[in-house]
Amino acid sequence: MALAVSAGSLMVCCDLKSFENRLVNHELVQRGLFGSGVVRGRRRGFRKGRLTTSVADNIPRASSATSVEDGSSSDTDTVPTPVVIIDQDSDPDATVVEITFGDRLGALLDTMNALKNLGLNVVKANVFLDASGKHNKFAITKADTGRKVVDPELLEAIRLTILNNLIQYHPESSSQLALGAAFGVEPPKQQVDVDIATHITITDDGPDRSLLYVETADRPGLLVDLVKMVTDISIQVESGEFDTEGLLAKTKFHVSYRGKAIIKPLQMVLANSLRYFLRRPTTEEASF
Template identity: 60%
Template structure:
């Protein structure tokens, strides 16, 4: 598919700040939005590349030039986010690892092996950072993923593929050691890294936010702890930022938000279990 070279210049009110929008796959100036769609097919047929540049020169530096300013041994921070709120019909899994991401088709195939359908995906490059989003639904129902066990498998599948194609990322991931690759040089103090908060989120549910040292099976373990004190989990998502896991869960008790006493019980239970280094974890 040929792409015509076009350019639009829109001047803003501020002096020396105009934005140029280019559509040319050969012009690799810094911000690229690359979208593809896959409506129940294995081959991609639609591609769109949009390149944004700033005429003031601040953002008009190619990624090669940016790399040259960095230490050759620099390893960017890997980030894997499971987003349940942005799309009502699909679970969004987002992966970021500098500009080193590759083998995306293999990641999609691995997700399909879990009984999932990747209906759409986007790749966005801004400066030296590339982000990939997968819009995921269950293959059997066509609905977004709600099961915490499956959400954790999605997360670990993406991280496993990241480690496979970019083993240097293991230096920044707790999974490097867990998956038998190079363990990160930096180790977290679980007691210091663990933070738990419960906030109001309407009359019928509360928002539970957990930040702690990452490990395999973490989301499933957390939900089991919550269930043991008879609190219901309505939705859950988990983000991985290097060695840290950040979980966000909507919880309720008998159809209502948690009161202050029950919130404190929940926080105390989670803090106790998450800070135990001998806590057993599931193997995936």
């Protein structure tokens, strides 16, 4: 199933100041963002630079800090690396989300409630343990359609909602997350060098599609920006996986051009365009 952009998602980006006010007032934003079909490059509603403010402002927060999400932790312990995985491949009917933060996570009931405020249903959930910690895994669908989430704006809102709640209930995680620089009690101790952290590979994934892998420094709005950058050069973005691992984002997208795998010359164009986009300075507000 292809990621899609709907008219509702375009509205999310149009009034940045309005969303800034909503963030200050801690309003819960509910929008119908479901779309279907092929993602196309959007000429209106997007900044020319990095789309950070509009998506970050669309994050519902839990109403109050309770013990619901508390796990076992100690200030003297080594803080584990938070991991949030948004998986579009493993379940044909739902978006699968997996959250890991060592053994510190509780039931995540407040996170699930915050996701419901985005117009989503959590249809099933399970918890499992391995050497990396306690994994909370649950499937999400759109409340109004019962289908998986395909709109990149809403997928990014899901990701930022989870990270925001993680910082709220586990403040020690803010030093391990890019979002912690703006919303956490303790910002990351070191900034990731984007030039060093950025890695892009494109490989064939059968005759009809290719696999695009992007690893780079995380920031709010990154998922939306990547989809827009790819579709602006007429490449279709299909389902994939978006992982947040501490300060890094690791993305796998299935992509195609006119229903076929991407040929080598176009692979080079795509890779170079993404490298330039990810490494360039943020465009100033006054230049729009």
